[in-house]
Amino acid sequence: MVRILLPDGGRLEARPGERIIDAIPKGLGLVAKINSQLVDLTSQVSEGVDEIIILNFNSREGRQVYWHTSSHIMAQAVKRLFSNAKLGIGPAIDEGFFYEFDTSGKSFSPEDLERIENEMRNIVKEDLPIVREEIRKDNAMVLFEKRGEPYKVELLKEIEDKIVSIYRQGEFMDLCRGPHLPSTGYIKYLKILYASSSYWRGNERNPVMQRIYGISFPRKEILEEYLKRREEAKRRDHRILGPQLDLFSMPSEIIGPGLVIWHPKGAIIRRIIEDFLVRVHLKWGYKLVYSPHIAYTNLWKTSGHLSYYRDFMYVFDKEGIEHAVKPMNCPFHILVYKSRRRSYRELPLRFFELGTVYRYERSGVLHGLLRARGFTQDDAHIFTTPEDLEKEIYNVIELDEYLLRSFGFKEFKVELSTWDPGHPEEYMGSEEDWLRAQSSLERALRKKRYDYDIMEGEAAFYGPKIDVKLVDSIGREWQLSTIQLDFNLPKRFNVTYVDADGNEKTAVMIHRALLGSIERFFGILLEHYEGNFPLWLAPIQVRILPVADRHVGRAREILQVLDEAGVRADLDEARGTLGYRIREAELGKVPLLLIIGDREVESGKVAVRRKGEGNIGDIELKEFLNAYRKDFIPPDMR
RNA sequence: GCCCCGGUAGCUCAGCUCGGUCAGAGCGGCCGCCUCGUAAGCGGCAGGUCGCGGGUUCGAAUCCCGCCCGGGGCUCCA
Incomplete structure (x- = not known):
């Protein structure tokens, strides 16, 4: 007999050969997990399996399957109404799902979407059984070719397995790894959210696809709550609230996109935040520095940023010399450090600046204060000996927590990005440096008793980092603080100190921005409080x-x-x-x-x-x- | 950057389909009256190159083209 673990903690037994779905109470689960592999509830219990875990909507994987099946229902509805739409892909996403179609460039109107949504409900009502089939890849290619689905054929070409799976529900069929719910009737409450265009596989040289996003839930209350939360988020939109409360505006048609002008009420809040930051940093042993807004582009050639970053920089010529508006502050802080020889006795040195930088972000990614072209970082660079690294990191995290709590945020998520140990050649610095640095970061996090996720392979080529996300008043997560080690710049700029033994050694450098950008943080704060700033920040108290x-x-x-x-x-x-x-x-x-x-x-x-x-x-x-x-x-x- | 949608008074929006009293409403602003007790008192007035440029037409907010700006989206892998 095989043990079955139910979502509510209950246990059952099943006989090999029996379908999982027949072994459990009706409607109790969505999908099953065997040896950390998700399988359809309609699959059979096989011999030799130890344990089957039944998942419902409360688990992430359960939701993903629920939404994935929802996307198939959407695709089926679209095929019924627009038979010449070609199927693209249709995955579950973090919240909901989408399916995309090639409709020869024709977009879906709001009326179309309504019809699609209604047809989806019909398909749910029909409660079509969803059946998995495994067929040979070449047969699948013929099959999809015949059905006029060129994108599916293209996807098939890239699959290396000989056998692929397809899922059928009624007249609809899709190439799909699965798993899926047992039948379309499992989807209870669904809603199409919006449509937009995208490119096949995200590449602008590929055909334009029409993508429809939707969401679905097993209970009406959750759907309503979800929709309410979306409304709530819309009501808090800082791009609306900001001008409405006379805090700032972004007259982009006059001054250009991605740039902010601060009105008196916004400016006073910003000044209070900045003064607070400066006082706190001084108290925590940072030194205040200032640096210019422009410099020869050569400076960024030395830092190595230019080749990679040039497209994002505002570059101009004066007297035959190329200048740039600074996209970052680090080289200047390094120059402060290098203005004279440094002894190990004066380390760590922590330079802090509210540095306004300009980056030519692609127009499509701009988004109010949250993604602007001109913004001010609460930037600091810490130069330290390797011995003090862990202590410094710990202090930065502590300061970060103090700052974020001061602004009323209580919930954080921490990520440690490490290198990919499989490809050490892609990273700057020795294996020894990396391992030591990563364990310093980790020890600091553990000492702080933070829960953190390790993101292997997510580090930049020049060093590992810690990212802190915060959770706002309506449960949204915002990436905010970043604490980043750099093995690259100290070498490029020859950042050294004389150690106790008289030898010149390369300093370790930490970049850190805790609120990130003042503009962005202000936008998040505005949305978090819906404009009701705490008393100490209120422009008029x-x-x-x-x-x-x-x-x-x-x-x-x-x-x-x-x-x-x-x-x-x-x-x-x-x-x-x-x-x-x-x-x-x-x-x-x-x-x-x-x-x-x-x-x-x-x-x-x-x-x-x-x-x-x-x-x-x-x-x-x-x-x-x-x-x-x-x-x-x-x-x-x- | 690219695709879709949009741009009309300070703000929110109607008018655009079918070119010709189509330049409108509410809020806001200003002026007057009211001198008022915890989320909208009353009356009047002002305010717009209909995003910008070009084209079609006797005539363009309306149709066509280009540009500018904004919004959404651009793999979370069958």
Whole structure:
């Protein structure tokens, strides 16, 4: 007998020869896993198998299969409605699935998509059994040739196996590795999300495909929650919120794409962030440096960036010498280091700069503040001895966590990118350097008790790195901090120090940007808080609202007290009704309102209203200041 | 860069299919009235090279071409 593990932890037994699906309660699973290999539920239990694990929608693999089958249903629906559409590929993706078709360049209209979605529901209702077949590759090629599916034939050509699998459901058939759900009826709630064009195999020289994205769920509530979350994300879009709250704008048709102008309210937030960063870095032993925005391109020739990076650089000529706007700060920081000979006694040296760089990103990848052409890195380069590397890395991680927590983020994901041990020749530096460095990074992470994923082969050619992603208020992940070792630049620039033994040694260099880019971080922060910045960052912390003209005098007195206390406050003179001005303040996301009417003038108190909470009562002005004193100022000054 | 979609008042958008009172609405702005107690008081006024350039036409926001800018997408491998 074979042991079966159910998703709910239950156990069953099955006889060899029996179909898995017949051995388990109906509807309990989506797909089975045998020796870490996914198989159809409709496959038979074979002899000699120890254990079969049944997966449902709660597992990643279960979801992937669910969505993969959904993509086949989409393809079937499209073939029913547009019989001359040619099938491309249709995988499950992180969230949902897509299928792409060659429709001779004709795109799907919203009405088409609606019809496709309805046809998909029909196919679900038909509950067609999904059947796996294994056939010889050459037969498969004839088969797909006959069905007029040139892309499938092309894919087949590249498959090396002699036997391939195809899946059938009703009149539909697809080349597919599988596995799939037992029948189309397993898909309960589905939705087409959007369509767009793409290239066959992502190559712009290939034919244009029309790609349709969709999502599906076993329960209605999850679908609704998912759609709500998408709406939520749309509502938080920093590209809408930014101009709406008068924080920044990107008048690209006037100044060019990917560039930001900061309005007063955005600029003050940015300045508060930057001041905070500078203070904290100084406290953590970094030295502040500045470097120019342009330099001879030769500088980047020395660094080796030019050959690889040239297309991303703004290059121009002056007096016959080629200059470039800096796309990165590292060479300058190296020059600071190299301005004189360094002794091991002064290491580690940590140079910090809010360095504004410009990179000519391809127009298609630009996305508001999140991907701009001009942006400011919270950049630092640490020069250290190999002996101190682990300690330095540990400190950087600690600083990173402090910074991110200060901005209200609580959940992080850490990735350690290492080299591919199979191809040491593709990397700069000796095997010894790499192994030692990688284990330094790993020890630092372990000492910090971080869970981390090792991404083997993901390191850059010049060194391993640690990436930190954060999770925002609606569960989205953002790649933020990067801590990167560099074996390359110290050699190219001959970055050395005199060690205790009198010998000149090459320093180890760490690049690190913790918020990454101030612009991008600002965009993430804006979306995370939906514009409701924590008090210490709010551009206007307190607004004073006199009820009528006769209260303006008292309101001015209060404004002065707040000004003197260093609180960012303004006064909304008594124009229009109180209700109107409150609404304006709420929409403008002003966190605290002080309302001054007859009662307050009389008592000398202030009526406090907190955004989103409403009136919280009258208190003395002094008490009010006391209550919020800490929240008004940056975390490091509390 | 390439493909699809889009660009009309500061903002959101209608008008474009079938060229001719099609230059509109709401919000915002400004001016007046109202002096007001916790998310929109009332009235009036101003505001647009219909993204830019060219073409077709007696006539173009509307049709055609080019350009600029924006949005989505461009393997997460049958």
